[in-house]
Each structure stands twice: as structure tokens, then as C-alpha cells.
Amino acid sequence: MSVPVPCTFEVNGRTYRPGARVYAAICVDGCGDEYLSESLIRGRMPNLAGAIRKGKRFMGRGVIPSFTNPNNSSIITGAPPAVHGINGNYFLDPESGGAVMMNDGKFLKAPTIVATAARAGRRCAIVTAKEKLRTILAHDLDGIGFSAEKAGQAERGTHGIDGVEALVGEKTPPIYSPDASVYVLKAGAAMVEQGLADLLYLSLTDYMQHKFAPEEPESLDFHARLDEQIGRLLAAGVVLGITADHGMNAKHSADGRPRVVYLDPILLRLVGPGCRVILPITDPYVAHHGSLGSFAVVHVPPGTDLARVRRGLMGVPEVTEVMEKDIACEKLQLHPERLGDLVVMCGRDTTLGTSPAEHDLSQLDRPLRSHGGRYEEMVPMIVSEPLNAAYRAKAEGDPRNFDIFDFTINGTGS
Numbered sequence: 001m002s003v004p005v006p007c008t009f010e011v012n013g014r015t016y017r018p019g020a021r022v023y024a025a026i027c028v029d030g031c032g033d034e035y036l037s038e039s040l041i042r043g044r045m046p047n048l049a050g051a052i053r054k055g056k057r058f059m060g061r062g063v064i065p066s067f068t069n070p071n072n073s074s075i076i077t078g079a080p081p082a083v084h085g086i087n088g089n090y091f092l093d094p095e096s097g098g099a100v101m102m103n104d105g106k107f108l109k110a111p112t113i114v115a116t117a118a119r120a121g122r123r124c125a126i127v128t129a130k131e132k133l134r135t136i137l138a139h140d141l142d143g144i145g146f147s148a149e150k151a152g153q154a155e156r157g158t159h160g161i162d163g164v165e166a167l168v169g170e171k172t173p174p175i176y177s178p179d180a181s182v183y184v185l186k187a188g189a190a191m192v193e194q195g196l197a198d199l200l201y202l203s204l205t206d207y208m209q210h211k212f213a214p215e216e217p218e219s220l221d222f223h224a225r226l227d228e229q230i231g232r233l234l235a236a237g238v239v240l241g242i243t244a245d246h247g248m249n250a251k252h253s254a255d256g257r258p259r260v261v262y263l264d265p266i267l268l269r270l271v272g273p274g275c276r277v278i279l280p281i282t283d284p285y286v287a288h289h290g291s292l293g294s295f296a297v298v299h300v301p302p303g304t305d306l307a308r309v310r311r312g313l314m315g316v317p318e319v320t321e322v323m324e325k326d327i328a329c330e331k332l333q334l335h336p337e338r339l340g341d342l343v344v345m346c347g348r349d350t351t352l353g354t355s356p357a358e359h360d361l362s363q364l365d366r367p368l369r370s371h372g373g374r375y376e377e378m379v380p381m382i383v384s385e386p387l388n389a390a391y392r393a394k395a396e397g398d399p400r401n402f403d404i405f406d407f408t409i410n411g412t413g414s
């Protein structure tokens with residue numbers, strides 16, 4: 001097995017100095033801290049418990065909107081959306097007037113840590129559960145990049161690897177399954193064991209977290225399966241950094257019905273016709289959340305009195321925050337090119353929708369759990385090795401989930 005080459009590289013204003021170790025950052029999609037706690041206290045994640053004893057567990061602040069694409073793009077670049085441009089899964093194209101899905105690397109405005117590390121001589125690999133994320137994150141990567149969803153279709157010329165099913169020892173998993181996430185970690189562990197990669201980003205999917213609360217048996221079993229693979233990575237000598245893109249909360253009433261504030265009728269009353277609501281959680285994989293999250297972007301017709309609309313929306317009891325675009329760009333570090341006039345967030349147990357007709361809730365086979373807003377912002381961070389003094393201090397400050405590569409690479413070792 002080849003020994004990893006120490007190197008120094010700079011990306012998005014930060015210098016990384018990986019040593020002769022294998023490093024892997026894992027994004028456990030939708031992993032609110034409660035998921036880890038419930039599994040840890042029941043002894044279902046012994047390998048993670050060992051990593052925490054040796055290393056450090058702390059909380060990090062994610063990107064708002066607390067959705068998958070903005071946070072994964074931040075983790076892979078080490079920078080907020082203001083730098084990389086991915087504010088959500090969707091934005092409204094002002095020229096065409098259509099909603100555009102940001103599912104391609106061309107939307108990324110900043111270089112990634114992993115692609116830069118590859119140019120500096122590291123053997124890099126990115127594995128995602130969903131294909132839509134692979135196309136963003138593996139942008140410009142001279143290395144291995146594939147998704148569990150399309151594992152069987154990976155080819156050397158386009159994905160830097162073939163024979164993934166043989167490597168993992170399993171067929172391509174269905175995307176709507178716990179297996180899709182476990183497969184990502186299995187692929188990562190197999191690549192490390194075979195000396196194919198020494199700097200990895202492994203990004204899971206939140207299918208299980210959307211369905212099950214932390215203490216439910218299905219969740220506990222799922223985390224036990226993740227833990228087995230975490231154990232494999234640790235046994236292979238990997239320095240592990242683990243975080244989440246966002247948390248996950250129940251968004252339903254006691255009788256199991258989703259709690260939704262529909263914005264279209266409210267805006268019709270406040271402004272009249274011509275408003276456009278963009279829900280950046282919308283993506284092709286809606287079955288488990290019905291496109292309902294706790295964050296929305298509102299476009300209003302030119303000449304609208306924004307302050308009046310903002311006050312009107314703040315008058316809705318479930319709405320917790322409404323920001324005009326310039327404030328949202330500044331405080332949430334979002335990119336101004338891909339944002340509407342107002343950003344709206346709601347309470348922990350509520351979601352924002354457009355109108356009842358536009359959300360197919362019949363596909364929800366479990367009470368709604370979702371994310372997107374302020375209450376899914378804080379996420380766990382774990383580094384499997386002791387932190388040096390500088391990073392112990394950072395961990396107690398206001399660390400961001402997108403500092404996970406920084407903590408894992410620069411925070412370990414002296």
C-alpha cells in the first residue's frame with residue numbers, strides 16, 4: 001500500500017497541510033445531534049464512542065438554509081454560499097423566470113478542497129449517496145467520484161474508478177433505503193483498505209432521518225450499521241472527521257398531520273398577484289418530504305413595499321424570521337445572484353409550502369420530519385484524533401460544519 005504524501009495546498013483562503021495519514025470527512029445527512037446521542041447511550045455506536053473518547057465531539061454551526069446542497073457545497077469548499085454560490089437546490093432564474101435546479105458543478109463558483117488536494121498530489125475520492133450531489137461535489141476532480149445510486153455505472157474515464165460493485169462486494173443499492181448511506185461508507189472503507197484513496201469525502205443521504213425519530217428502532221439499527229463502517233475506517237488508520245449538513249425535526253401535529261404554512265394565499269392577500277415562492281428543498285427525490293421544509297424564498301413584483309410584506313409575514317404566528325435580501329446575504333452569507341427579495345423561516349415544528357395543490361402529501365407514509373430553518377442549523381462535529389491546542393480553542397468558539405476538513409487535517413497532529 002502506498003504511503004500518503006504530505007503536502008500543502010491553499011483553497012478559498014485557507015491552507016491545508018495533510019500529513020502522511022489517510023483523512024476522511026463524513027457528512028451524515030440530516031444527523032441532528034440527538035441521533036448520535038440516542039444511539040451512543042444505548043451502546044449502538046461503540047466505534048464512534050471510541051473515536052469521541054480519543055478525539056473530540058462538539059457542535060458546529062451549519063449553513064442556513066439548512067438544506068443538503070448548500071451545506072455539502074460549503075463542506076467541500078470550506079466556505080459559505082456567498083463564496084460557492086449554491087444557496088439551495090433551486091433558484092429562480094431572473095432571465096427565464098423559471099426555477100433552475102442547481103445539480104451541476106457548473107453552478108459552483110469556487111474550487112473544492114478535494115479537487116485542490118488532488119492537484120497537490122493526494123489520491124482523492126468523493127462518494128455520495130445521491131447522484132445529484134456527486135455531479136456538484138466531484139466537479140473538476142482528478143480522482144475518484146461516484147454515487148451509491150449509480151455505483152454500477154461508474155467508469156474509469158468519467159468517475160476515476162470502475163468495478164465498484166465488486167470492490168464493495170454488493171450491488172448498487174436503491175436510493176430510497178438505509179443501504180444507500182451504508183454503501184457510501186462501505187465504498188470508502190474498501191477504497192482505503194485497498195490503498196485507492198488517502199483523502200476522502202463521504203456524503204450520505206437523509207432518507208432514514210426524514211422517516212424515523214432518533215430513538216426509533218429503525219434509526220438505532222441504521223446508526224449501528226454506520227458505526228460498523230466507521231469502525232472499519234478507524235481500523236484502517238483513517239483520521240476521521242464527522243459532521244452533518246443539517247439536523248432534522250418533527251414537523252407534524254400530534255395526530256401525525258404535517259404542519260404547513262402555505263405562503264401563496266398569504267402573499268396574495270398581502271401583495272396581490274405576481275409573487276413567486278421558491279422552496280429550495282425541492283428536488284427530484286421528494287417522496288420523503290413532499291418538498292416541505294422550514295425555509296422559503298419569496299420574489300415579489302417590482303415596486304412592492306418590502307417592509308410592509310415583511311411585517312405582514314412576521315404577523316403569521318408560525319413564522320419566526322423574515323429577512324430582506326441584503327440582510328439575508330450578509331447574515332446568512334448567501335450569494336446575491338441566486339436569491340429572491342425575502343427569506344422566510346418558521347418554527348421548529350412547522351414547514352412552509354406554496355399552496356396545498358402543489359404538495360403531494362399522499363406520498364408521505366410517515367409523519368413529516370424535515371429541515372431547512374434555524375432549528376436544524378446546529379450539527380454535531382467529531383474528530384477521531386486529539387485536537388491540538390489551537391483547534392481545541394476553535395472547537396469551543398463558533399466552529400462551522402464546513403470547517404470539518406480544516407479540523408480533521410489541520411487540527412490533528414502538532
Ligand SMILES: [Zn+2]
Pocket residue numbers: 029030067068069206245246
Ligand atoms: Zn441533507
